[in-house]
Amino acid sequence: MDQHTRTPHAETPHKISYGTYVLIWFGLLVLTALTVSLAGIELGRWVIITALVIASVKSLLVLNMFMHLRFEERTFRVFALVALGTLLIFITLTFFDYAFH
Amino acid sequence: MSSTSPGVAAGPHAHRDDVGSRLGMWLFLFTELILFGGMFIVYAVYRFTHPEAFHLAAAELDTFVGTVNTIILLTSSLTVAMSITAIQEGRKTFALTLVGMTILLALAFLVNKYFEWGHKFDVGIYPGAPELLAQPQGVILYFGLYFVMTGLHALHVIIGMGVLIYDFEAIRRGTINATSFVRLESGALYWHLVDIIWIFLFPLFYLLH
Numbered sequence: 541m542d543q544h545t546r547t548p549h550a551e552t553p554h555k556i557s558y559g560t561y562v563l564i565w566f567g568l569l570v571l572t573a574l575t576v577s578l579a580g581i582e583l584g585r586w587v588i589i590t591a592l593v594i595a596s597v598k599s600l601l602v603l604n605m606f607m608h609l610r611f612e613e614r615t616f617r618v619f620a621l622v623a624l625g626t627l628l629i630f631i632t633l634t635f636f637d638y639a640f641h
Numbered sequence: 642m643s644s645t646s647p648g649v650a651a652g653p654h655a656h657r658d659d660v661g662s663r664l665g666m667w668l669f670l671f672t673e674l675i676l677f678g679g680m681f682i683v684y685a686v687y688r689f690t691h692p693e694a695f696h697l698a699a700a701e702l703d704t705f706v707g708t709v710n711t712i713i714l715l716t717s718s719l720t721v722a723m724s725i726t727a728i729q730e731g732r733k734t735f736a737l738t739l740v741g742m743t744i745l746l747a748l749a750f751l752v753n754k755y756f757e758w759g760h761k762f763d764v765g766i767y768p769g770a771p772e773l774l775a776q777p778q779g780v781i782l783y784f785g786l787y788f789v790m791t792g793l794h795a796l797h798v799i800i801g802m803g804v805l806i807y808d809f810e811a812i813r814r815g816t817i818n819a820t821s822f823v824r825l826e827s828g829a830l831y832w833h834l835v836d837i838i839w840i841f842l843f844p845l846f847y848l849l850h
Contacts, residue, residue, distance in 0.1 A: 555726055555729050555730075556722075556726060557726065558723055558726060561719055561722050561723050561726070562719065564719075565715060565716065565718075565719040568715045568718075569712065569715060572708065572711050572712065572715065575844055575848060576704065576708055576848065579704070579844070579848035579849075587849075591844035591845070591848060592841075592844075594844070595840050595841050595843075595844055598840045599837045599840055599841075602718060602833050602836060602837050602840070603833075603837070605722075606718050606719075606722040606829075606833050606836075607829075607830055607833045608826075612660075612663070613660065615664065616663075616664065616667060619664070619667060619668065619671065620667070620671075623671035623674055623675070624674075626675070627674060627675065627678040630678065630679070630682060631678075631681075631682055631685070634682050634685070634686060635685070638686055638689055638690070639689075
């Protein structure tokens with residue numbers, strides 16, 4: 541609550557221009573084209589890594605810009621990091637279990 | 642609202658807390674993240690234990706349909722994001738147009754999905770199909786995950802459409818307006834999450850060559 545009263549503009553979320561949104565959308569389309577064309581190339585082990593990196597970059601664009609995460613109060617980002625961190629722990633522990641069986 | 646003191650604004654919305662509403666929505670989205678995240682872990686494990694079968698099975702999926710659906714969802718995310726700027730500027734008709742476009746794009750996604758699944762059923766690929774059960778274990782697992790994960794995602798698309806139709810009606814009636822639009826923001830947040838899930842589903846199921 542304290543933090544709430546200290547940020548006077550918290551009630552009026554940041555307004556993002558149509559042009560910025562269109563630019564982000566265009567970037568997302570370019571990344572989609574990239575991931576589709578890379579899938580046709582034989583990259584061996586790197587196939588999954590490049591696909592996941594591109595998907596993560598796309599997600600960050602959606603989270604930060606479309607979902608306004610970077611314009612929200614810090615609490616939102618802390619929450620998001622805790623949620624992602626939890627999922628990452630699940631993934632890492634499962635990976636170690638299967639990789640070193 | 643913006644000119645009055647934040648948090649405890651006077652007037653008819655004395656107990657309104659938009660930041661709290663959005664934070665609540667984000668908390669709900671985190672539970673969705675864990676729901677789908679768990680399934681992605683199951684996918685990762687089976688892909689790790691059955692690499693050849695997964696590649697074989699993925700060849701059955703139509704990359705073109707998957708790419709079209711990706712473009713549809715990304716565009717729908719754009720229109721719903723723009724609708725918030727429109728409502729902030731008080732451009733009601735434009736906001737209605739944008740939300741309407743988002744709903745139509747969601748419908749287009751589902752129509753594609755309907756034909757895609759229909760085609761799979763025709764060639765004997767559906768959970769428990771005799772043709773599918775004759776395949777190697779990894780292929781059965783792949784299609785089990787494919788139907789459960791894209792099916793649950795499609796269910797989210799249907800729910801998201803319902804939420805957006807509700808928001809459309811609220812904008813039309815003026816309940817959602819330039820000074821009070823957190824409901825549209827929540828609907829949009831849900832819709833973007835549906836988009837993010839697809840951003841990961843698409844390469845993991847369709848682009849596995």
